[in-house]
Amino acid sequence: MEKLNKVNSKFVVLPNENLDTDQIIPSRFLKATTREAFGDNLFRDWRYDLEGKMIEDFVLNNDNSDAEILVAGKNFGCGSSREHAAWAIFDYGFRVVISSFYADIFKSNALNNGLLPVQVSEDFLAQIFAAQEANADEIINVDLETQTVSIASTGAQENFEINGYKKDCLLNGFDDIDYLINIKEEIIAFENAR
Amino acid sequence: MSAKTIFEKIWDSHVVKSIPDGPDVLYIDKHLIHEVTTPQAFEGLKNRGLPVFRKEHILATTDHNIPTKDQHLPIKEALSRKQVEALRENCKEHDIELFDLGHKNQGIIHVIGPQLGVTQPGRTIVCGDSHTSTHGALGAIAFGIGTSEVEQVFATQCVLQPRPKSMRVEVNGVLSKGVTSKDIILHIISKISTSGGTGYFVEYCGTAVEGLSMEARMTICNMSIEMGARGGIIAPDQITFDYLEGREFSPKGAEWDSEVARWKALCTDAGATYDKTHIFKAEDIEPYITYGTNPSMGISITGNVPTLDSIEDESERNAMEKALDYMALEGGQELLGKEVDYVFIGSCTNSRIEDLRAAAAIIKGKQKADNITAWIVPGSKDVERLAQEEGLDKIFADAGFELREPGCSACLGMNEDKVPRGKYCVSTSNRNFEGRQGPGSRTFLASPLTAAATAITGKITDVRTLMN
Numbered sequence: 001m002e003k004l005n006k007v008n009s010k011f012v013v014l015p016n017e018n019l020d021t022d023q024i025i026p027s028r029f030l031k032a033t034t035r036e037a038f039g040d041n042l043f044r045d046w047r048y049d050l051e052g053k054m055i056e057d058f059v060l061n062n063d064n065s066d067a068e069i070l071v072a073g074k075n076f077g078c079g080s081s082r083e084h085a086a087w088a089i090f091d092y093g094f095r096v097v098i099s100s101f102y103a104d105i106f107k108s109n110a111l112n113n114g115l116l117p118v119q120v121s122e123d124f125l126a127q128i129f130a131a132q133e134a135n136a137d138e139i140i141n142v143d144l145e146t147q148t149v150s151i152a153s154t155g156a157q158e159n160f161e162i163n164g165y166k167k168d169c170l171l172n173g174f175d176d177i178d179y180l181i182n183i184k185e186e187i188i189a190f191e192n193a194r
Numbered sequence: 195m196s197a198k199t200i201f202e203k204i205w206d207s208h209v210v211k212s213i214p215d216g217p218d219v220l221y222i223d224k225h226l227i228h229e230v231t232t233p234q235a236f237e238g239l240k241n242r243g244l245p246v247f248r249k250e251h252i253l254a255t256t257d258h259n260i261p262t263k264d265q266h267l268p269i270k271e272a273l274s275r276k277q278v279e280a281l282r283e284n285c286k287e288h289d290i291e292l293f294d295l296g297h298k299n300q301g302i303i304h305v306i307g308p309q310l311g312v313t314q315p316g317r318t319i320v321c322g323d324s325h326t327s328t329h330g331a332l333g334a335i336a337f338g339i340g341t342s343e344v345e346q347v348f349a350t351q352c353v354l355q356p357r358p359k360s361m362r363v364e365v366n367g368v369l370s371k372g373v374t375s376k377d378i379i380l381h382i383i384s385k386i387s388t389s390g391g392t393g394y395f396v397e398y399c400g401t402a403v404e405g406l407s408m409e410a411r412m413t414i415c416n417m418s419i420e421m422g423a424r425g426g427i428i429a430p431d432q433i434t435f436d437y438l439e440g441r442e443f444s445p446k447g448a449e450w451d452s453e454v455a456r457w458k459a460l461c462t463d464a465g466a467t468y469d470k471t472h473i474f475k476a477e478d479i480e481p482y483i484t485y486g487t488n489p490s491m492g493i494s495i496t497g498n499v500p501t502l503d504s505i506e507d508e509s510e511r512n513a514m515e516k517a518l519d520y521m522a523l524e525g526g527q528e529l530l531g532k533e534v535d536y537v538f539i540g541s542c543t544n545s546r547i548e549d550l551r552a553a554a555a556i557i558k559g560k561q562k563a564d565n566i567t568a569w570i571v572p573g574s575k576d577v578e579r580l581a582q583e584e585g586l587d588k589i590f591a592d593a594g595f596e597l598r599e600p601g602c603s604a605c606l607g608m609n610e611d612k613v614p615r616g617k618y619c620v621s622t623s624n625r626n627f628e629g630r631q632g633p634g635s636r637t638f639l640a641s642p643l644t645a646a647a648t649a650i651t652g653k654i655t656d657v658r659t660l661m662n
């Protein structure tokens with residue numbers, strides 16, 4: 001897993017609430033047997049029409065910003081457990097998602113792939129939306145070490161929660177699986193004691 | 195000792211260790227796998243040079259990405275075939291038993307787990323699939339996981355999980371005629387919202403839940419994830435034990451007796467507390483149907499679609515507008531009498547033998563309407579076999595319904611069975627997201643009774659008008 005600490009970047013806004021994983025990556029793109037190239041199909045059915053023509057006014061189609069941050073309405077990532085949703089967002093180039101609420105499975109999938117889900121208040125989310133309306137080139141600064149997220153031009157800042165274990169994993173690029181393999185003896189002892 | 199919920203008892207007995215300021219290391223009893231969410235996990239194992247740690251705890255089948263016609267022939271679609279073949283190769287390489295196409299135990303993973311007796315009270319069960327919550331109906335802790343976690347379970351038989359909060363959902367009273375467990379859960383989700391359960395593990399109880407059959411309980415637990423919950427659980431009782439007794443992987447003989455005694459002790463202690471409680475009255479629940487693009491957008495079948503003016507919150511109103519636009523519906527309109535194009539009776543929510551029996555009771559001696567394409571897709575080979583033995587296949591065929599072969603089918607628009615763009619489908623599945631049943635498809639979620647009644651009249655129908 002890639003390490004992550006500070007991300008200072010422009011951002012893409014999708015204000016929709018309850019953005020489900022079927023929208024993030026439609027099921028017909030889950031046939032792959034490797035983790036590569038899911039970014040091409042991120043929000044596929046919102047980016048392209050029936051004939052495969054680009055839908056011009058969808059934000060990701062007007063995005064030359066190299067944004068590493070995706071900002072979305074509340075309850076982001078609800079629906080299926082497909083990790084492909086996190087892979088698609090990461091592969092597209094995002095490293096942080098900001099929303100006011102996340103579905104559980106999406107959140108753990110994101111964290112397992114070096115994608116940081118930052119949960120902010122409804123009010124701060126509205127400030128981010130407004131900041132981008134005012135200036136399309138607005139920058140957001142995310143600092144995992146200090147657990148802060150701020151809007152560059154206004155200086156508005158909020159703290160976000162993340163448990164200490166997951167924070168360490170992201171800062172150091174460790175996977176959960178590394179942790180589990182290291183405690184295999186304890187797992188075997190647990191089995192034997194049952 | 196303090197009073198504990200069934201969830202706490204099972205969870206606590208599976209914690210290998212708790213990481214300070216982090217998740218618990220949870221031991222997993224049964225790992226269910228299918229073709230879609232495993233290839234990258236097997237690849238990960240290979241890259242790390244790791245073996246599968248406990249292959250005997252894995253139940254494997256093919257369900258999502260398979261055709262439901264001519265299953266004896268090679269899969270036509272190249273990518274689907276490749277994915278199924280990858281599962282075959284991986285199972286072979288790791289010596290995992292696979293209930294593949296044509297095998298008598300094949301079927302949707304959440305249908306075969308309970309049916310085979312692999313799902314048992316007190317167990318922890320995971321699968322790379324969000325509807326793993328289904329298995330909670332038998333008194334297990336069961337939840338969906340991502341592919342990285344599938345890899346963790348392959349490698350160590352454990353996952354790292356933060357302990358969820360607890361929610362109690364009580365449904366008391368007696369259900370009216372024509373109302374099923376699908377209507378109960380659609381009703382609950384419409385009240386709790388699509389995210390109201392996020393962060394929680396739900397225990398369903400109350401007299402109405404206790405009165406349900408095992409299969410009807412599975413329908414409720416199946417849709418727990420649609421309100422965001424990590425999972426749902428129902429305390430095991432005599433109905434659970436009667437269901438499990440004699441199944442292929444159920445305990446036998448003296449072991450059966452001691453296991454039943456152990457299972458009985460799992461039930462929530464008097465005085466145990468929950469972080470949140472919701473109480474519903476069965477009498478308030480009518481046949482339910484969704485009108486929008488998430489499962490919480492539902493109404494009683496005799497009701498009207500909400501008007502936009504009735505929604506105060508601006509972002510909710512925008513979401514509603516978008517949903518109605520996608521569904522080509524007007525705020526305030528009735529759904530009763532709306533013509534539809536497809537009826538799909540299937541999916542891990544409602545494809546068990548009871549669902550097929552209930553549908554057959556409505557369909558028997560009648561004809562489907564000309565405007566309807568009607569698919570009935572059994573959840574497993576076993577359900578298919580029972581349907582044939584009981585003559586349900588004949589009832590369906592006489593009425594113009596197509597009884598297909600077992601699989602996820604039109605639930606998710608991944609295999610060949612898709613609802614075409616712009617067409618309406620009354621579906622017994624669990625998700626009505628945009629494009630879920632195929633790009634541009636429009637889904638109304640409902641019970642098998644409502645679906646069967648709609649197929650007969652060609653229009654969204656209150657099944658009670660067809661029952662005597």
Ligand code: SF4
Nearest residue numbers: 325541542602605606
């Ligand atoms: S039937 Fe539908 S919801 Fe159930 S496992 Fe298959 S795709 Fe998922």
